[in-house]
Amino acid sequence: MTTTTTQAHIVIGFYTPNYERLAVAFAKNLDQHAIPHHLYAVPASAWNNAILLKPQIIKRALQDFPGKTVVLMDIDCNLLGPIAPVVGFHGDISLYMGVRYHPKARKKSLRLRVLPSSRVILCHNTPNTNALIDTWQRLCADQDPARPEKDDEQLLMEAIGTTHGLALNILDKRYSGRDPLDAPKDAVITHYSAHDSFRTANEPRRQIKHLKRQFVGWIVGKPYKQWKYGIKPPPDDKPPPPDDM
Numbered sequence: 001m002t003t004t005t006t007q008a009h010i011v012i013g014f015y016t017p018n019y020e021r022l023a024v025a026f027a028k029n030l031d032q033h034a035i036p037h038h039l040y041a042v043p044a045s046a047w048n049n050a051i052l053l054k055p056q057i058i059k060r061a062l063q064d065f066p067g068k069t070v071v072l073m074d075i076d077c078n079l080l081g082p083i084a085p086v087v088g089f090h091g092d093i094s095l096y097m098g099v100r101y102h103p104k105a106r107k108k109s110l111r112l113r114v115l116p117s118s119r120v121i122l123c124h125n126t127p128n129t130n131a132l133i134d135t136w137q138r139l140c141a142d143q144d145p146a147r148p149e150k151d152d153e154q155l156l157m158e159a160i161g162t163t164h165g166l167a168l169n170i171l172d173k174r175y176s177g178r179d180p181l182d183a184p185k186d187a188v189i190t191h192y193s194a195h196d197s198f199r200t201a202n203e204p205r206r207q208i209k210h211l212k213r214q215f216v217g218w219i220v221g222k223p224y225k226q227w228k229y230g231i232k233p234p235p236d237d238k239p240p241p242p243d244d245m
Contacts, residue, residue: 001027001039009069009087009122012061014040016050019075022194026075033082038064039075049145051152054118055137055159062125062133072121076194077177080187086175087122091167092129094122096176115153116160119177119191128166135159181226 001023011030015023023039030037040057042050054072061070069087086094096117103111123129136159140152160166174184177191213224220227 001037003031003036003038007036008067009036009071009083010061010065011035011037011071011073011083012040012057013037013073013075014042014053014057015075016042016044018044019194023075026073026077029079033079035079035083048148048151051118052140052143052148052155054121054152055133055140055156058121058123059130059133059137062123062130066125068125070123070125072118072123073189074119074177074191076192077119078190078192080190083175083188086172089122089124089169089171091169092124092126093132093166094169094171095120096171096173114157116156117176118153118156120171120175120189122169122171128163132159132163132166135163181223 013023013026020041023041027037027039038061040060042053042057045053058070058072061072071083071087096119098113098115098117100113101111102113123133136152136156139150139155139158143150143155160168174187175189177189178184178187179191179193183190216227217224
């Protein structure tokens with residue numbers, strides 16, 4: 001799925017066969033805002049393995065579109081406006097850094113968690129960007145396909161920390177693909193987790209976890225995520241997404 005353009009940027013993404021319907025919808029969403037794009041089809045894979053393909057897809061796009069700023073987006077993102085205001089950033093890459101504080105963690109060192117979000121990543125085609133992507137791709141490839149110990153964002157953090165000279169720009173949260181409960185009111189890019197919608201409650205462990213979260217929500221009188229993370233409720237016209245299972 002691709003469009004041709006003379007613009008200096010292109011949105012890229014990828015999808016497995018069971019996500020093709022979402023890819024078609026995402027392409028239409030991009031067309032609505034006249035945003036050039038190319039979505040790569042990849043073989044079927046488990047979700048926890050598919051997300052490790054992100055650096056490989058970025059590397060491929062940097063080679064396919066050498067003169068453009070490459071903008072990786074998850075295909076379950078939803079655009080509400082143009083992205084031109086953020087594609088001309090200064091630096092090598094631009095992404096959002098999520099910061100969470102967990103006061104109940106036993107060790108103080110574990111109470112503050114900072115991770116880059118890989119839902120939206122803007123990449124200028126520079127030596128530093130390519131060095132980062134090469135390191136990230138290597139770290140992802142080193143994971144055991146049967147049971148990956150780390151996800152793509154944890155490995156991206158490792159790659160960022162070892163890429164000397166990298167110029168990192170912090171992406172405006174409005175363009176970072178936040179979930180509705182965490183998105184600013186004037187968000188331009190939001191995110192609805194397709195992975196959650198494809199999950200089933202057949203696994204006993206997930207069933208128990210889901211029931212526990214429902215029970216906590218009933219006790220505290222608000223959705224589990226709002227209670228745990230201190231997230232403000234969305235406007236009345238935006239129904240909250242289901243809790244993660």
